[in-house]
Amino acid sequence: MTTLPPIRETIAKHGLSASKALGQNFLLDEQLLDRIAALPGDLTGANVLEVGPGPGGLTRALLRAGANVTAIEMDARCLPALDELSDAFPGQLTVIQGDAMKLDHGEVMKGAPFHVLSNLPYNVGTALFVRWLSGEDWPPQKSGQWQSLTLMFQREVAERIVAKAGTGAYGRLAVLAQWRSSAKLAMKVHRSAFTPPPKVMSAIVHVTAGEAPEGVNAKTLERLTEAAFGQRRKMLRQSLKGVPGALDAMEAVGIEPTRRAETVSVDEFIALARALKD
Numbered sequence: 265m266t267t268l269p270p271i272r273e274t275i276a277k278h279g280l281s282a283s284k285a286l287g288q289n290f291l292l293d294e295q296l297l298d299r300i301a302a303l304p305g306d307l308t309g310a311n312v313l314e315v316g317p318g319p320g321g322l323t324r325a326l327l328r329a330g331a332n333v334t335a336i337e338m339d340a341r342c343l344p345a346l347d348e349l350s351d352a353f354p355g356q357l358t359v360i361q362g363d364a365m366k367l368d369h370g371e372v373m374k375g376a377p378f379h380v381l382s383n384l385p386y387n388v389g390t391a392l393f394v395r396w397l398s399g400e401d402w403p404p405q406k407s408g409q410w411q412s413l414t415l416m417f418q419r420e421v422a423e424r425i426v427a428k429a430g431t432g433a434y435g436r437l438a439v440l441a442q443w444r445s446s447a448k449l450a451m452k453v454h455r456s457a458f459t460p461p462p463k464v465m466s467a468i469v470h471v472t473a474g475e476a477p478e479g480v481n482a483k484t485l486e487r488l489t490e491a492a493f494g495q496r497r498k499m500l501r502q503s504l505k506g507v508p509g510a511l512d513a514m515e516a517v518g519i520e521p522t523r524r525a526e527t528v529s530v531d532e533f534i535a536l537a538r539a540l541k542d
């Protein structure tokens with residue numbers, strides 16, 4: 265294994281000035297990166313999909329942890345720096361230049377279950393997160409998809425993902441992330457850890473997939489939460505009016521129609537979706 269220069273030197277050597285358009289804020293602290301790479305547990309010999317490796321700070325940490333990494337990066341300027349990592353960790357890193365939003369991740373990972381780690385621009389991160397959580401086959405690793413997600417978000421978005429009923433942050437994202445998965449706020453990351461520092465604080469969310477509850481259609485649940493949180497200040501009897509059968513289902517499972525969406529727990533949404541005929 266060749267010794268690598270500090271990531272700051274790699275960035276300087278390849279002239280990787282951070283592009284605002286690509287949402288680039290780099291992490292340079294290798295101890296912090298090692299702690300992030302440890303969040304999914306022991307990765308020795310595990311398959312990891314890293315989206316948006318940039319100059320490869322987190323990639324190095326994952327390789328040091330013994331993972332087999334496939335990295336999807338849109339910015340061609342980063343490829344020479346990533347090639348150096350491939351040389352330093354022979355056989356452990358595959359780099360794909362492309363847009364992670366357009367690629368089939370199961371295909372990229374050749375059908376083997378994988379962990380996802382990523383520090384992405386926030387808009388791309390949220391869109392991919394929703395896609396990873398909306399799969400029809402569940403748990404996803406059964407069909408060669410992800411085993412865990414370890415993702416950096418704007419702190420406010422991370423709080424919405426792990427929020428519980430009865431809080432202002434609770435909404436569609438929380439129900440999506442929690443109804444058949446477990447989502448934890450794994451680490452808060454100060455804005456000053458990034459180069460250049462973004463305007464807001466960040467946090468890492470760690471998600472593992474659980475068993476889907478029996479008799480619940482994902483699309484029905486989605487329709488319910490969309491209607492309920494679309495008018496979150498309104499009583500359910502008003503916000504769910506347009507969902508056929510929802511008022512009867514509420515009565516059947518004992519949810520008062522005068523309640524508002526943000527008081528309805530994830531388990532209650534599950535019961536409601538189960539009681540609704542498709």
Ligand SMILES: C[S@@+](CC[C@H](N)C(=O)[O-])C[C@H]1O[C@@H](n2cnc3c(N)ncnc32)[C@H](O)[C@@H]1O
Pocket residue numbers: 286287288289290291292315316317318319320321322336337338339342362363364365382383384385388
């Ligand atoms: C916030 S930077 C993080 C870089 C590095 N992982 C780190 O932690 O220092 C996000 C990276 O994602 C890349 N990126 C942005 N959109 C992407 C997309 N749709 N597909 C793949 N990579 C993308 C950017 O080029 C950039 O390198």
